[in-house]
Amino acid sequence: MKTFILILFSFLIVGCTGKQLTVKSLQPSLIPNKKIYNVILEDFEYDNINQANYLEEQLVNKRIDNRRVFNLQSDYHDIDAIITGEVLESSMQYDFYYDEDIDYKRCWKYKYKDGKKTNKCLKYKIRKIPCEKKDYRVKTKIDVLNQDERLLFSKIYTKSKYTNECYRNRYYYPHPYYYNRLNISREEYSINSRLARQIAKEAINDISPHYIYQKITIIDKLEEAKYSESINKEFKDTIELLDNGNINISQERLHKLNKKLNFKSYEILYNLALTYEAQNRLRKAKNYYIKAQAICNDIDHLNLIQNSIYRTKRNLESKIKANTQLENYN
Numbered sequence: 001m002k003t004f005i006l007i008l009f010s011f012l013i014v015g016c017t018g019k020q021l022t023v024k025s026l027q028p029s030l031i032p033n034k035k036i037y038n039v040i041l042e043d044f045e046y047d048n049i050n051q052a053n054y055l056e057e058q059l060v061n062k063r064i065d066n067r068r069v070f071n072l073q074s075d076y077h078d079i080d081a082i083i084t085g086e087v088l089e090s091s092m093q094y095d096f097y098y099d100e101d102i103d104y105k106r107c108w109k110y111k112y113k114d115g116k117k118t119n120k121c122l123k124y125k126i127r128k129i130p131c132e133k134k135d136y137r138v139k140t141k142i143d144v145l146n147q148d149e150r151l152l153f154s155k156i157y158t159k160s161k162y163t164n165e166c167y168r169n170r171y172y173y174p175h176p177y178y179y180n181r182l183n184i185s186r187e188e189y190s191i192n193s194r195l196a197r198q199i200a201k202e203a204i205n206d207i208s209p210h211y212i213y214q215k216i217t218i219i220d221k222l223e224e225a226k227y228s229e230s231i232n233k234e235f236k237d238t239i240e241l242l243d244n245g246n247i248n249i250s251q252e253r254l255h256k257l258n259k260k261l262n263f264k265s266y267e268i269l270y271n272l273a274l275t276y277e278a279q280n281r282l283r284k285a286k287n288y289y290i291k292a293q294a295i296c297n298d299i300d301h302l303n304l305i306q307n308s309i310y311r312t313k314r315n316l317e318s319k320i321k322a323n324t325q326l327e328n329y330n
């Protein structure tokens with residue numbers, strides 16, 4: 001576990017600098033060794049924020065590479081899973097208070113000279129500013145059961161939103177005593193329904209294969225002293241294409257450069273691996289990362305390459321597992 005944390009930490013440090021390319025990788029469901037396709041979605045208890053409706057929306061629309069992941073059933077015959085649960089909390093904490101501000105347009109006390117008031121202000125009016133704090137919170141428990149009602153998965157999801165707003169540009173604002181409670185209730189329903197939608201999306205990702213997205217560092221410079229000006233320019237132009245997401249074209253150009261340099265540039269081999277990873281061709285990506293590792297002498301880049309080998313190995317295992325969960329789906 002400590003090794004994994006160190007590898008991840010070093011990856012994050014290296015991965016936060018320079019040009020980056022976003023790659024996606026297929027991850028399996030959190031329900032191990034179980035294919036879930038035909039599902040029943042039951043009504044949720046205490047559901048006044050459309051939690052079950054948002055889950056249904058996610059279930060119906062969930063697709064991986066144009067394959068439907070779930071088939072929503074209307075009866076309990078020949079099903080793989082039952083999705084049920086309850087809304088444990090849907091709340092909003094509301095607090096009204098005043099802040100203070102100096103109103104430079106209104107003088108409270110002027111300077112007097114020889115018994116006459118001057119235009120010089122000694123003290124300005126202090127203006128009270130109405131402010132609102134709102135703390136929204138939704139907590140939902142979601143259970144997945146098999147046909148025999150044995151628990152396969154259970155998790156409590158929590159989403160929240162906090163606002164703290166002062167109305168400095170308004171000279172009139174009603175005291176909270178006059179604030180319309182109906183408006184507060186409508187706002188609570190609106191915000192908490194959005195939080196319920198976020199919970200639905202996260203929950204369906206947990207119980208189905210799904211893609212995650214990662215930003216991977218591009219090695220954007222060659223050791224200039226080792227190569228001609230024309231090679232360096234060709235490499236720079238290719239990296240610009242890669243940075244702009246032109247994967248196929250940059251891959252072709254990197255292959256040509258790789259041959260020109262007799263397969264001895266770890267920078268080119270690494271970026272070639274990155275193009276294959278972006279195409280989700282993880283075995284080929286891993287092989288090119290290993291080739292880059294074998295000839296790299298730069299410590300920082302060596303750490304980057306080692307992390308990439310670990311990442312592609314882990315993502316390849318996840319992809320294989322996820323595909324078994326998707327096998328034979330429509």
